[in-house]
Amino acid sequence: MTTAVDCDSCRDFALTAGDLFVTLDAAGVIRGAEGEASLLHFPTTSRLLGRSVLELIGEGETHRLREDLWALAPGRRLTWETSAGIEEGRRFTVRRNPGAPGQFHLVVVRISRVRQLRSERADDVLAERFRDAVMNGRLKAARQPVVNISSGAVSHYEVLARFSGEQSPLELITAAEKSGQISHLDYIMVEAAARRLSHTPDPAYRLAVNISGESLQNYEVMRELCAAICGHDFQRDRLILEVTESSEIADIDTAARSVVLLRSQGLGVSLDDFGAGAASFGYLRDLDVNGLKFDGGFLRAPSRSSRGFALMRSVARMCADLGISPVGEKVETEDDLKLLIEAGVPYAQGYLFGRPAIDETFLVRSRRGGLHERASA
Numbered sequence: 547m548t549t550a551v552d553c554d555s556c557r558d559f560a561l562t563a564g565d566l567f568v569t570l571d572a573a574g575v576i577r578g579a580e581g582e583a584s585l586l587h588f589p590t591t592s593r594l595l596g597r598s599v600l601e602l603i604g605e606g607e608t609h610r611l612r613e614d615l616w617a618l619a620p621g622r623r624l625t626w627e628t629s630a631g632i633e634e635g636r637r638f639t640v641r642r643n644p645g646a647p648g649q650f651h652l653v654v655v656r657i658s659r660v661r662q663l664r665s666e667r668a669d670d671v672l673a674e675r676f677r678d679a680v681m682n683g684r685l686k687a688a689r690q691p692v693v694n695i696s697s698g699a700v701s702h703y704e705v706l707a708r709f710s711g712e713q714s715p716l717e718l719i720t721a722a723e724k725s726g727q728i729s730h731l732d733y734i735m736v737e738a739a740a741r742r743l744s745h746t747p748d749p750a751y752r753l754a755v756n757i758s759g760e761s762l763q764n765y766e767v768m769r770e771l772c773a774a775i776c777g778h779d780f781q782r783d784r785l786i787l788e789v790t791e792s793s794e795i796a797d798i799d800t801a802a803r804s805v806v807l808l809r810s811q812g813l814g815v816s817l818d819d820f821g822a823g824a825a826s827f828g829y830l831r832d833l834d835v836n837g838l839k840f841d842g843g844f845l846r847a848p849s850r851s852s853r854g855f856a857l858m859r860s861v862a863r864m865c866a867d868l869g870i871s872p873v874g875e876k877v878e879t880e881d882d883l884k885l886l887i888e889a890g891v892p893y894a895q896g897y898l899f900g901r902p903a904i905d906e907t908f909l910v911r912s913r914r915g916g917l918h919e920r921a922s923a
């Protein structure tokens with residue numbers, strides 16, 4: 547059931563954007579429509595009711611909806627534009643109803659009006675660049691070692707996305723999180739890591755892959771990740787999923803269920819960026835993770851103080867009680883390493899041990915890549 551509040555907020559959202567507001571059920575059948583139906587080449591909105599939305603929009607967009615809806619978290623939206631001229635161009639926005647995840651709202655607007663919505667556009671351009679790189683095989687992966695401080699041996703490698711050379715992916719990843727598309731990346735990276743592990747029988751070779759807190763809050767995505775992993779034969783504890791704290795986890799219940807699901811498969815689950823956000827302690831309490839990574843901020847001023855150090859040392863002790871082996875990241879100097887050793891942190895990662903290096907063979911897949919492969923698998 548959709549509550550009045552949900553309906554109102556979706557309608558408000560539609561009105562700030564523009565012209566046609568359509569409500570779809572989980573099967574994509576139009577159940578409500580307000581505004582200008584001529585945008586979908588229909589004379590009146592009443593003629594839209596009962597039709598499948600896939601019949602009404604172009605082939606390219608149909609493909610896109612099929613590919614993208616599964617990954618859209620409740621409350622998140624997805625936006626794209628048709629490439630028609632400025633006058634006739636259309637912009638599509640699909641939003642999953644936060645109160646009723648089986649329901650979607652589609653907003654169609656004339657592109658000339660949308661051009662005025664400048665602030666939204668910047669994020670959309672980045673999200674489009676993200677999508678283009680992911681779907682057209684331009685995505686690459688780098689690997690960086692995580693070492694056992696006492697033995698000096700490599701414990702495992704963290705896999706990091708690269709969209710353009712050595713450059714940080716953070717800007718595109720943040721835009722993809724906001725636009726609800728990040729799960730595509732998480733899926734591709736997890737699947738590729740599972741494949742690499744199955745092709746590398748050495749039990750000492752282990753990988754950590756980042757997954758967004760956004761994906762963790764979408765149980766459907768988690769099931770897809772597990773299904774992808776199941777297609778590959780390897781000892782499950784060789785794969786660690788690092789949950790990044792780049793976006794806040796609002797639905798902690800679903801996130802906790804997701805962690806239970808991943809752990810029940812035998813996978814490692816680690817809480818990344820610990821201490822970077824205000825909610826880290828709450829996540830550690832509620833999510834049954836078996837790993838933790840201290841945010842690199844602990845090694846920089848002002849956290850590199852007696853107070854910051856005491857906090858890191860206490861959490862490292864707590865980790866020992868919980869059976870968690872913590873990692874310290876962004877270790878650049880011998881002094882950074884010394885601080886971690888004094889705090890009782892057993893694992894380290896950073897330029898001191900090795901920079902992320904692009905691994906050209908990690909994402910070997912068809913040119914189309916991404917979810918085309920997933921959808922037809």
Ligand code: C2E
Pocket residue numbers: 690705706707713714715716719728731732735756757758790791792818819875876877878895896897898902
């Ligand atoms: P993160 O998971 O905290 O990754 C560690 C970041 O620190 C990486 O930045 C890495 O290049 C950088 N780094 C490593 N050693 C050092 C060091 O000694 N000093 C300094 N200053 N930096 C160091 P990068 O590659 O730019 O990634 C940024 C963030 O993007 C990641 O932070 C993670 O949150 C996100 N990310 C990267 N790849 C993926 C991915 O495949 N999926 C998802 N969901 N997020 C990803």
Ligand code: CA
Pocket residue numbers: 704756788790818
């Ligand atoms: Ca990480």
Ligand code: CA
Pocket residue numbers: 818819820839840841842875
């Ligand atoms: Ca981190």
